[in-house]
Amino acid sequence: MMDELRELYQEVILDHGKNPRNFRHPDDANREAKGENPMCGDRFMVYLKLKDGVVEDVAFQGRGCAISTASASMMTEVVKGKTEAEAKALFETFHDLCTKDDHDHGDHGPVDEDAMERLMVLSGVRQFPVRVKCATLAWHAMNAAIEGEDKASSE
């Protein structure tokens, strides 16, 4: 199997893709937003429980490819417990990770470095431009939910 594929589909991604974490609809969610990729049919709902500016719970449901499912799953793990500002900084930094070379990454304020290190496994999508939307789909929905929108705006 080619190295590029191994880099894209790392074990962690295959694991999250098959057994997504926080794959549920929390009863006490007070925000939700849809993320949809009309190209491939991936469709996620991201649910947030926001209290006093903190993401107390975050979960998702829907269907998608291994990359989008793994990315959604990992998103729920790293965003939980963050303030709105921290979650948005993670979104922006992660977006750069998927789309830009290292030296072009912007400064999006203080960001959880440990979380970013875990998310590094998804940076393989940079070599597969058509898959970037897969990796960022649930993140856009999460960001939209924080903004109070009901769906992620299409890029």
Add this chain to the structure above:
Amino acid sequence: MDTQITLPTFDVERVRADFPILSRTVHERKGKPGKPLVYLDSAASAQKPRQVIDAMTRFLEEDYSNIHRGVHFLSQTATDQFEEARRKVARFLNAPSERNIVFTRSATEAVNLVAHSYGRTFLSEGDEIIVSVMEHHANIVPWQLLQMDKGIRIRVVPVDEHGVLDLNAYEDLLSDRTKLVAMTHCSNVLGTVTPAKLIARMAHERGVPVLFDGSQAAVHGVVDVQDIDADFYIMTGHKLYGPTGTGVLYGKYDLLKKMPPYQGGGDMIESVSFEGTTFKAPPARFEAGTPAITEVIGLGVALDYMESLGREAIAAHEHDLLQYATQQLSQIDGLRVYGTAPGKGPIISFTLEGVHPHDLGTIVDQYGVAVRVGRHCAEPLMERFGVGATARASFALYNTRAEADALVESVIAVKEFFGA
């Protein structure tokens, strides 16, 4: 009686030599050779033979000019070649005359032309249009725009689990309210070929005109619009081994004649004044503005190319590939084919249990195998079969059994990769 039908021999290797792109490799990387291209996405767009590429280059280098306008030498030469392409299209569809052939930019524009011109003129609130659940979005959304505008209703003929059109349901849907049937002649997802002649006859018994979307059907079989008795028939050049920017609308002349223009502009008018403008007769009436001159001429050459190989021979070759590939793919555990209608076209939509089609597409691509993944611009059909997406391998006149094998091997690799 001693009659024996012998099909012309189909030398696929010689055919492949006509398509320069097929000799390229993909995914070359530092020091590592690339993979030979296995192009199984011709239902999205077909590759072009050298004959088409050369004809367009030659036209641009030697004869190019605007058409229908000038008195000068080149304009006349270009006009002659453009109009010759119209005659070729007419022959290809067995249309009674080249007057029946309108050039558009795409099949999509051709459907929009009918929806806009015929639909807005002859349909009103409460009228119904019958489509099938297999339609490409291009044969759904133009009618929905008409629906928003005129308050018409769209009725949908279902398919069974094999993807066969439910003719009983079709018969039940036909009523006094039906004002148009707009139906695919071959599904771009399932490969199902619909019984066009019967569909038309049933509609005509109620005086209802029928439009067929032949974007796929015209590629894989012989289409005779007079035998079908189609009122409108649509196809697209880029799937017929011709260039992009070329769509075709065939229309019965008495229908075209009573339809108002779709777009206004140059080349479609008799005379223009601010007191009132008069329009040319069809097909010119529907061809406002400078058309894709070079591309239409290229399309004519593409149709010549198909005729030179023999359209029955092409269909037989593709049918062999379809059967072989279906048989080989079906041996993979967990692989499901969508669309098993008898007599279907060479299109195989499938899913692999435990693997999303998008992941499958990315991985087989690393092996050089180009397939389409996703919803194929046919979302209602995806819903019908309860899948978010499928992978689709489509076969064309230049594909080989070895390429079907390459597809199967790459799908097996996907399966191993995901442990599915």
